[in-house]
Amino acid sequence: MDDIAKRSIEIIAKAKNIPTDTIHLDTTFEELNIDSLDKINISFEVEEAFSIEIPDEALGSLKTVGDVVNGVKQLVEAKAAAGSAPAATS
């Protein structure tokens, strides 16, 4: 398991006060009893951990732990790409 998946699972485990080994990429939010408040709480912690911003529209589509991990990877990659792009000139 890569670092992003490991850290994301740790954040979810801490938020729900459950052991990390009960959480897998295909575990659903429903199985973890994650409600809407949990979702914004976990999103906040993930954003803080990876210095990213999850768009509002993406929050609604998150159904599994794997969705979170994939979303974080995309946002981290996008951020890295933006950071390495040449500065725009006018």
Add this chain to the structure above:
Amino acid sequence: MNRVVITGLGCVTPIGSTVAEFRDSLFSGRTGISPIVNVPDAPDGDPGVRYKQAAQIFDFDPAQHLDSGIVSATNRNTHFAIVAARQAAAQAELLKHHAPGDIAIIMGCACGGRSSEEHEVKGLYTRNARAHPLTIVRTMSSAGASNISIDLRITGPTLDISTACASSTHAIGLAFHMVRSGMSTAAICGGHEAPLSWGFYRAWDSMRVVSPTQCRPYAADRDGMTLGEGAAMLVIETLESAQARKATILGEIVGFGMSADANHITQPQAEGAAAAMRKALADANASPGDVGYINAHGTGTQANDATEAAAIHQVFGPRASQIPLSSTKSLHGHAIGASGALEALATVLALQEGRLPHTAGVVNPDTSLNIDIIVSEPRPTGPIVALSNSLAFGGLNAVIALRTWK
């Protein structure tokens, strides 16, 4: 109208996190006031104020009582509220005998989730940090009332009253009237507060009303109040329902009076406090001669105690100097919106035991006030009517009258 009796008690306080511990401390004069330690967000935990003492709760771990999701979504005051409400509801066997929709929850809380708010604001102002998504639900003053209803699945009228230091006496009084009128058959009423944050300590320091030593209500050498925290809850219900189910009755609430000074935001007026006491007695259909104890607001400031004493003289005339009075704030501190509930609890226990608590820590009572201040040790009493006074900043006064159950 229904008679209204008390069938459950609960508390989390600096002098005990069960009613049994509170009772022991109350009658042995064991204070919960101690040196201030570990103020969150303050440099090295030191709030940097002129006074060094507060009535803090050290033996309470929310994780022992509440699941982690609730602990995370709530501030310390709500932790106290839920646990104290559970104690009171359990003692009364409240949910076994009353439908959830027939029970009211009326809370007093003036400061809300102050420490959570300050923590977020510190991050915002110093680092332009984002606010935690649970900030709103942690800090709203009504969170305690809401979380009690969720925890106990109670669906009746549920609300929070914020009238500064009178909040929970207003809450108990309103709940009493609701049960007496038949609007609800039972209620959990009281108050909760956990305001001991860095900014709160500093703000009170600037008001120059906090004792640099330790609060000594009604003492000649009194020099201010001592801040505190905690929660206390009463379960009340109609006498009819309590007797029908053979519940153990712990006391009776017989009257409630309230008034506003309409004068000054910090300077109390004797006329306002006197009006609230008179209204409580009239509501109880009692005469001044029936009163055998006053649990004073008794903050230990020069202004409060002298004004409260003057109000007592206005109400009771020549008898004022013969009515035993104490303030229990030198034990549990001044828990702001929760103080009236802590003092109502002390008053219920006093009537139940037939022992009036003394004003701990007072060696030299202020004889110039011409009041019978109980010092040194508790004083025995027969069946009486007692008043519990709460006189808040802003001139908001609330007084409840209780009677010994026999």
